[in-house]
Amino acid sequence: MRDFVYESPTRIVFGRGKELQTGQEIAARGASKVLLHYGSGSIKAIGLYDRVVKSLKESGIPFVELGGAVPNPRLSLVHEAIDLCRREKVDFILAVGGGSVIDSAKAVAVGVPYDGDVWDFFDKGVVPKEALPVGAILTLSATGSETSPASVITKEEGWLKHALHSDLIRPAFAILNPELTTTLPPYQTAAGGVDIMAHLMERYFTNTTAVDLTNRLIEGTLQTVIKFLPIALKEPDNYDARAEIMWASTIAHNGILDTGRVGDWASHRIEHEIGAIYDVAHGAGLAVVFPAWMKFVYRHDIPRFVRFFHRVWGLEPDFWNPEATVLKGISVMEDYFRSLGMPVTLEELGVPDDRLEEMAEKTNWNGPVGQFVPITSDKALEILKLCK
Amino acid sequence: MRDFVYESPTRIVFGRGKELQTGQEIAARGASKVLLHYGSGSIKAIGLYDRVVKSLKESGIPFVELGGAVPNPRLSLVHEAIDLCRREKVDFILAVGGGSVIDSAKAVAVGVPYDGDVWDFFDKGVVPKEALPVGAILTLSATGSETSPASVITKEEGWLKHALHSDLIRPAFAILNPELTTTLPPYQTAAGGVDIMAHLMERYFTNTTAVDLTNRLIEGTLQTVIKFLPIALKEPDNYDARAEIMWASTIAHNGILDTGRVGDWASHRIEHEIGAIYDVAHGAGLAVVFPAWMKFVYRHDIPRFVRFFHRVWGLEPDFWNPEATVLKGISVMEDYFRSLGMPVTLEELGVPDDRLEEMAEKTNWNGPVGQFVPITSDKALEILKLCK
Numbered sequence: 001m002r003d004f005v006y007e008s009p010t011r012i013v014f015g016r017g018k019e020l021q022t023g024q025e026i027a028a029r030g031a032s033k034v035l036l037h038y039g040s041g042s043i044k045a046i047g048l049y050d051r052v053v054k055s056l057k058e059s060g061i062p063f064v065e066l067g068g069a070v071p072n073p074r075l076s077l078v079h080e081a082i083d084l085c086r087r088e089k090v091d092f093i094l095a096v097g098g099g100s101v102i103d104s105a106k107a108v109a110v111g112v113p114y115d116g117d118v119w120d121f122f123d124k125g126v127v128p129k130e131a132l133p134v135g136a137i138l139t140l141s142a143t144g145s146e147t148s149p150a151s152v153i154t155k156e157e158g159w160l161k162h163a164l165h166s167d168l169i170r171p172a173f174a175i176l177n178p179e180l181t182t183t184l185p186p187y188q189t190a191a192g193g194v195d196i197m198a199h200l201m202e203r204y205f206t207n208t209t210a211v212d213l214t215n216r217l218i219e220g221t222l223q224t225v226i227k228f229l230p231i232a233l234k235e236p237d238n239y240d241a242r243a244e245i246m247w248a249s250t251i252a253h254n255g256i257l258d259t260g261r262v263g264d265w266a267s268h269r270i271e272h273e274i275g276a277i278y279d280v281a282h283g284a285g286l287a288v289v290f291p292a293w294m295k296f297v298y299r300h301d302i303p304r305f306v307r308f309f310h311r312v313w314g315l316e317p318d319f320w321n322p323e324a325t326v327l328k329g330i331s332v333m334e335d336y337f338r339s340l341g342m343p344v345t346l347e348e349l350g351v352p353d354d355r356l357e358e359m360a361e362k363t364n365w366n367g368p369v370g371q372f373v374p375i376t377s378d379k380a381l382e383i384l385k386l387c388k
Numbered sequence: 389m390r391d392f393v394y395e396s397p398t399r400i401v402f403g404r405g406k407e408l409q410t411g412q413e414i415a416a417r418g419a420s421k422v423l424l425h426y427g428s429g430s431i432k433a434i435g436l437y438d439r440v441v442k443s444l445k446e447s448g449i450p451f452v453e454l455g456g457a458v459p460n461p462r463l464s465l466v467h468e469a470i471d472l473c474r475r476e477k478v479d480f481i482l483a484v485g486g487g488s489v490i491d492s493a494k495a496v497a498v499g500v501p502y503d504g505d506v507w508d509f510f511d512k513g514v515v516p517k518e519a520l521p522v523g524a525i526l527t528l529s530a531t532g533s534e535t536s537p538a539s540v541i542t543k544e545e546g547w548l549k550h551a552l553h554s555d556l557i558r559p560a561f562a563i564l565n566p567e568l569t570t571t572l573p574p575y576q577t578a579a580g581g582v583d584i585m586a587h588l589m590e591r592y593f594t595n596t597t598a599v600d601l602t603n604r605l606i607e608g609t610l611q612t613v614i615k616f617l618p619i620a621l622k623e624p625d626n627y628d629a630r631a632e633i634m635w636a637s638t639i640a641h642n643g644i645l646d647t648g649r650v651g652d653w654a655s656h657r658i659e660h661e662i663g664a665i666y667d668v669a670h671g672a673g674l675a676v677v678f679p680a681w682m683k684f685v686y687r688h689d690i691p692r693f694v695r696f697f698h699r700v701w702g703l704e705p706d707f708w709n710p711e712a713t714v715l716k717g718i719s720v721m722e723d724y725f726r727s728l729g730m731p732v733t734l735e736e737l738g739v740p741d742d743r744l745e746e747m748a749e750k751t752n753w754n755g756p757v758g759q760f761v762p763i764t765s766d767k768a769l770e771i772l773k774l775c776k
Contacts, residue, residue: 001628001631001632001635002403003402003403003404003406004400004402004403005399005400005401005402006399006400006402007397007398007399007400008396008397009395009396009397010395011393011394011395012392012393012394012395012647013393014391014392014393014394014647014648015390015391015392016391018391209628210628210631210632212612212615212616212632213608213609213612213632213635213636213639216607216608216609216611216612217605217608217609217639219604219608220601220604220605220607220608221601221604221605223604224600224601224604227600228600240389240597240598243389243598243648244389244598244600244601247389247601247647247648248601251601251605251644256639256644259400259402259635260402260631260635
């Protein structure tokens with residue numbers, strides 16, 4: 001086990017109707033003016049917008065609003081929001097939506113007090129020194145952005161999709177109401193679920209030894225997601241299934257399952273380059289990339305993959321032919337993704353194969369990706385070619 | 389799953405030699421004078437005292453000190469510490485030791501700014517409004533007090549052992565260096581391990597349904613502790629084993645495994661009454677009480693016990709006779725405790741059987757105990773009689 005620092009101060013308020021506490025959570029932090037940030041109009045369609053506004057008004061908290069955050073959230077909207085916040089002297093950012101909205105809000109939060117271009121934090125490795133506080137009301141179980149220290153933003157010019165990591169952007173509070181996810185289209189539920197699974201698998205495949213506890217915790221969280229995703233798809237109103245998935249999405253990515261170990265993250269980086277160009281759902285992209293990545297790297301540590309498919313997916317190990325267990329496992333996982341309505345090939349994802357070299361090249365903009373097995377651009381291209 | 393609020397802001401600094409960061413952690417919080425609180429002289433024997441003092445001096449932090457906290461920490465020492473802090477204008481409490489020292493420090497932290505007797509918080513349900521910040525350097529993996537919102541104090545007059553729960557007393561930081569536990573006597577390592585297991589089992593046995601994720605997380609944490617305790621006893625210097633156990637002790641009790649569910653805690657309350665009179669190691673007392681409690685309550689939910697002994701202890705379920713699986717499991721657990729050098733009867737614990745009625749009566753000072761199966765004084769007496 002490696003040394004680590006772990007700090008996850010986000011206050012979680014979990015349960016039915018908790019969005020009605022938004023105003024008091026913000027008031028408790030002494031904010032004077034809020035940016036209410038959201039995506040498309042779906043929060044209005046489900047009545048969430050009205051309930052949040054009601055809560056803000058009841059607590060006497062003035063706000064301005066800006067919608068329009070899209071999946072793979074854009075830098076241009078972040079710039080617009082920063083200008084608005086400065087003009088209106090906003091001192092608290094409230095994100096209402098999924099990970100894209102929350103990521104966008106986090107970028108705004110570090111951008112407002114910064115003199116330069118906020119993209120510096122994503123592209124140049126400039127370390128933010130301060131940030132406005134962010135609160136999140138989650139409408140999609142997926143990215144874990146509701147407690148994570150990460151934000152991923154896409155710059156339209158050149159379609160660059162880069163991440164910032166800073167403890168400053170962990171939300172001050174996150175309101176998790178599983179009811180808010182019952183009206184999601186099945187594709188979004190499934191893609192969100194695969195994203196959660198990917199966060200867990202990125203952490204699982206590590207070269208760090210002596211991390212039994214976090215291995216077990218990751219396995220248990222994965223087993224839970226695998227069990228409840230099909231239930232949520234079959235019974236969209238099943239509160240318990242939605243609740244298990246929502247809480248798993250947060251635990252998967254709040255840092256506790258990283259403690260003492262180094263995750264891989266090559267699959268995420270490869271998917272980022274698909275998402276930067278083709279605007280696919282992140283989780284759907286991961287359903288395509290992760291099995292291909294596994295096929296490419298599994299020989300690096302066959303026992304780890306056997307244990308994974310045994311403990312998490314319930315496969316009986318073939319002790320004479322462990323490799324067969326791994327290949328069988330990958331195929332079981334692909335079948336599972338398909339059963340959720342997820343693509344497992346680029347073609348099914350709707351991505352043509354004429355820009356694979358470009359995507360592979362871009363994964364390495366800052367050097368090889370992946371800690372478990374370092375992936376150069378050449379190897380990224382091989383993995384992309386396995387995505388079919 | 390029930391609604392919940394979860395907030396665990398304690399900063400964890402985990403790894404070798406991290407006690408040398410004590411000064412900078414305290415300085416970062418702007419403290420002007422520290423109470424260095426500890427137990428017996430063991431922190432001096434292992435050189436920890438000197439390293440902590442060095443770190444405080446390097447950061448220019450003045451301190452006063454008070455040792456003498458004992459297992460089942462006493463109210464009289466808390467009173468003494470409160471007087472000292474007021475006299476010396478202390479504004480930060482640093483606990484260096486195991487759970488007893490940390491619990492004592494937490495009581496001091498709420499007592500200093502309070503006009504009445506600090507015991508009001510433990511005995512009369514008075515809710516604390518403010519507290520000095522507490523930092524912890526852990527020397528024993530056991531109670532989880534390093535991040536928990538709980539403190540348990542014993543009042544010598546009447547030997548009353550009561551608990552306070554308040555988010556105000558969660559430590560600001562906890563330094564977890566597994567090396568500090570390598571010199572512990574085996575009995576303390578084992579008793580600490582059983583305490584961790586008991587924290588997990590108290591949470592596991594619940595009537596709350598639809599809590600699959602936390603079930604899995606508890607099971608995985610228990611499996612880890614069960615695996616590494618014998619290794620730590622056989623190889624006291626095994627860093628990895630000590631690290632797994634130390635991190636498990638914190639995760640077991642920081643609240644994340646409570647989310648959405650209601651734990652039982654009858655066994656703890658019964659053990660508290662043994663510990664209040666006989667000053668036994670808390671974990672050793674739990675090794676005696678927990679199997680007896682199981683024998684008394686298992687019929688309330690046999691499938692839960694079967695699943696527990698199957699998933700956590702690896703027993704093959706007897707589907708025709710589930711009860712036999714449970715009884716076999718309890719006996720396997722008792723054998724395991726014995727293998728650690730722990731007692732499983734009151735006699736082995738060194739506790740005579742002439743005050744069982746008194747202890748049983750005291751468990752119910754505030755009504756029946758236990759949420760899984762409510763335990764009245766009569767039932768507590770039956771459980772105590774099963775402790776042999």
